[in-house]
Amino acid sequence: MQSAPFLRIGTRGSMLALAQAQLTQRLLAEAHGVAAERIEIRVITTSGDKLTDRPLSEAGGKGLFSREIEAALAAGEVDLGVHSSKDLASWLPDGMVLAAFLEREDVRDAFVSLKYPGVDALPEGAKLGSSSIRRAAQMLRVRPDLEVVQFRGNVDTRLNKLEAGVADATLLAVAGLNRLGKQDKITAYLDPKDFLPAPAQGAIGIEIREADARTAELVAVLNHAPTATTLAAERALLATLDGSCRTPIGAFTELNGVSCRLTAEILSPDGREFYRGSVEGAAADAAKLGTQLGATLLEQAGPEFQRQFKG
Numbered sequence: 001m002q003s004a005p006f007l008r009i010g011t012r013g014s015m016l017a018l019a020q021a022q023l024t025q026r027l028l029a030e031a032h033g034v035a036a037e038r039i040e041i042r043v044i045t046t047s048g049d050k051l052t053d054r055p056l057s058e059a060g061g062k063g064l065f066s067r068e069i070e071a072a073l074a075a076g077e078v079d080l081g082v083h084s085s086k087d088l089a090s091w092l093p094d095g096m097v098l099a100a101f102l103e104r105e106d107v108r109d110a111f112v113s114l115k116y117p118g119v120d121a122l123p124e125g126a127k128l129g130s131s132s133i134r135r136a137a138q139m140l141r142v143r144p145d146l147e148v149v150q151f152r153g154n155v156d157t158r159l160n161k162l163e164a165g166v167a168d169a170t171l172l173a174v175a176g177l178n179r180l181g182k183q184d185k186i187t188a189y190l191d192p193k194d195f196l197p198a199p200a201q202g203a204i205g206i207e208i209r210e211a212d213a214r215t216a217e218l219v220a221v222l223n224h225a226p227t228a229t230t231l232a233a234e235r236a237l238l239a240t241l242d243g244s245c246r247t248p249i250g251a252f253t254e255l256n257g258v259s260c261r262l263t264a265e266i267l268s269p270d271g272r273e274f275y276r277g278s279v280e281g282a283a284a285d286a287a288k289l290g291t292q293l294g295a296t297l298l299e300q301a302g303p304e305f306q307r308q309f310k311g
């Protein structure tokens, strides 16, 4: 007789999502001394997966990769959703909480090119493949001559496009490449102080029903406290800046013992205008720091800044 599942994980079906779900499955099985087979992985297709023809920022952006997983959670079909935290909206649906964050991977972006060793080596007018408004804006700031070509799809699709010569270079999260065992594709690492990563990049978040005390307790052992601190800062920043998923936003948190320093910026899509700031304080106040810096950036930018890209 087959024993009942111990837990059911809901995940997207991309290679990266599956790798992240399997990592979570293994950690949960080890922590609780159960066979990994008793932790089910259910693949759920999300709106974001079906959308391959236009940039996510145009289709409603964040949340598109989690909505159907959240519906399965709400319906009690799965117990936990495993997400790339950076793809989550700043506000979760009612009744859902992020109950744990796994230890953060490398937060940096990787420069990937088959022809050029780094950003500075790109010739005048070179093509950068990216559908990320943040990456495009940050690159155009330092290299306004570049031509940005849309590069949608999962990590493999983008690497294939690069190989097919659709662009001269692309930028991908180091975390995703590492998790897929594709670190050999990385040509150079971008300095996270120049190219501030996406808020929450590199962190796997575990979402559950707020009322589900059993799952909350079972996943609590996986929570990595320093990661949770950096995520509290960056997600509070995002929630404060919110309003538009068409605003390029970068954030980078440095933890130093009990002290926390958050640096963030908002940019115009062409990279010509940008507002950057930093706050430092107690790690225990991480969320407050995020809210504070978000408010400071909005004030610096003025009310017209975000409105112009809302479309």
Ligand SMILES: NCc1[nH]cc(CCC(=O)O)c1CC(=O)O
Residues within 6 Å of the ligand: 084, 085, 086, 087, 155, 171, 172, 173, 174, 175, 176, 200, 201, 202, 203, 204
């Ligand atoms: N937007 C897609 C996405 N969502 C999360 C990652 C990478 C893993 C992570 O940041 O946790 C990626 C791919 C990329 O940006 O290269």
